Amino acid sequence: MKLTDITLITPYLSLDPIFYHEVTPTPLKHPRLVSFNPSGALLLGLDPLHIDTSEIEGLLNGTLLLRGSRPYAMCYAGHQFGYYVPRLGDGRAINLGATKGWNLQLKGSGQTRYSRQGDGRAVLRSSIREYLLSEAMHALGIPTSRSLALITSDEKVAREQWEHGAVVLRLSPSWIRFGTFEYFFHSNRYDKLENLADFLLQESFPELVGVENSYLKMFGEIVKRTAHLIAHWQSVGFNHGVMNTDNMSAIGLTIDYGPFAFLDTFESGYICNHTDTQGRYSYDNQPRIGYWNLERLAHALSPLINEEKLKNELDHYGEYFTEHLMELLRAKLGLESAHENDSELLRSLFSVMENGRIDMTPFFRTLSRYDGNKEALCALTLAPSQLNEWLERYDERLLRNSSSTDARHAKMLRTNPNYVLKNYILQEAIDAAEKNDFSLVNDLLTLAQSPYDEHPAFERYAGSTPNQYKNLKLSCSS
Incomplete structure (x- = not known):
């Protein structure tokens, strides 16, 4: 199927207009394709081998409107760094519609009603980071939004300096957030809150309808998915950086890649966002x-669900998180x-990793x-004696395995990635892209x-991060 054969649907627009703002994307000057993702194309039923570059550029730039598309921005609120903000919304993202269970969204496509004082744009460096990381997280088995393509342009956007404007086309089964529920709860629109809950059931939890x-x-499923998601983040050393409630997916996905990082040297208290001073x-x-x-989500749902029952579901969070982690x-570890002693073995390992x-x-x-x-x-640690002691305990624990060493190695090599996209690696790609x-x-x-x-051509990225690039902090515009 070709791109122009797609027909989009916009079921979100069946809700009251208070939920959204219909708005047309604002094209960038002289757009050009940076990257197209064949895996993203397959999700939409497209043939990656028969993609017209000009059509992809037009779709991302807002000049090609697919059949059935009615572009819109979504309204929501959220707690940002612990403080409630009554209205946020898609300030630089515009939804195009859905097909095959995927909602298409342009990020960086211009101002909407919810832009406040913002320009509605994204820059090339942040767009590259989101484009690549959504695909990297998926390959690691972590629930996430996906990406289809990325364009840049000659249009200049002011951040810490003047930068190239860019747009990434993101895909998600749902863009509803914790903060979407908060908006209707805190504005006392309980009928709309119920409409939203019904919509989310139909969109993402159809097995629960009726x-x-x-x-x-x-809500119980959201609790479990969120716990499992964060356990998976912790297991690979991923730091999201901006876990505001407006950045929390109601279906347990990783979304809104702003300041993020994979740990370089293990540092349990690492902060990747330099805005996050606390x-x-x-x-x-x-x-x-x-x-x-x-x-916060439970509080927002309290007009629809008994609070004691909400609390009972929430009380399972720690159990879900710990068991999955x-x-x-x-x-x-190949166990x-x-x-019963595994938790102590793991705690001591992370202590050894941090000390070393x-x-x-x-x-x-x-x-x-x-x-x-x-x-x-x-050879990987500054404290070899501590690691050597831990490895002796690990050797004893491996004796409980019944399979061979070779079988353990094979499973672990499919579990422990050779590569994660650390920030210094991404920066190399960004530096080159800014030079076209x-x-x-x-x-x-x-x-x-x-x-x-x-x-083999990228073996240098499989090693330890160079010292000058370890555990850096990033800005929100990164």
Whole structure:
């Protein structure tokens, strides 16, 4: 199927106009394609081999409107760094419609009713980061929005300096956020709150439509998905950076990639967002903030659901999080089954990693080939004696496995990525792209989508992060 054969639907526009603002994208000057994602195309039923570049550029730039499309921005509120903001909304994103269960959204496509004092634009560096990271997270098995394509332009956008304007086309099964519910709760529009809950049920939880206590069961599923999502973040050392309630997906996806980072050296209190002066969204605080955000969602749903029942569902969060994190970490260590002392073994490992300034990703990848020879692992730490002691405990724990060492290695190599897109790697692609060289963006797309494979041409990205680039902080415009 070709791009122009697609017919979009816009069921969100069946809701009251208070939910959205119909708005036309504002084209950029002289757009040009940076990258097209064949995997994203397949999600929409497109043939990646028969894509017209000019049509993709037109779609992202807002000059090509697909059949059935009625562009609109969504209204929502949210708690930003703990403080409630009564109205936010899509200030620089415009939804085009949906097909095959995917909502198409342009990010950076111009001003909307919700732009406030913003210009409605995105810049090339932030767009590259989101475009690549959504695909990288998917390949790591982490629920996330996806991406179809990215354009840049000759249009200049003011951030810390003048930069190239860009648009990324994002895909998601839903763009409803915790903050969408908060908007209608805090404005006392409880009938609209119920309309929103019904819409989300139909869109993302159809198995619960018509079921007794459907709203409560939907909330319970959101609690579980959020707990599992953040457990998965923690397991790969991912720091989101801006876990405001308006950035929290109501269906448990990673969305809105602003300041983010994969840990370089393991630093439990790492803060990737330099705006976050109090460390609210530090790596180690993410599980607590996930719970706090769910409390805000529960409060917003209280006109529809008994508060005690909401609390009972919320009380499962810690259990969901811990069980899933332990499952993920056992897999990273190649442990076949649970044992009562595993939590202490894992706690001590992360202490050893932090004390030894160990880079998390190459450590687990090297551990995936561990056969009793400690030399390669001890070369990764500044505290080899501590790691050596831990490895002795690990050797004892491996005796409980029934499979062979080779079988353990094979499973671990499919669990522990060889590559994650750290910020210094992304910056190399950004620097080249700003000089109109998009080759590394496209190379990194391949790397992002096959993180467990060996890529000899990019082996330098599999090692520890160079010292000068470790655990840097980023701005919100990054």
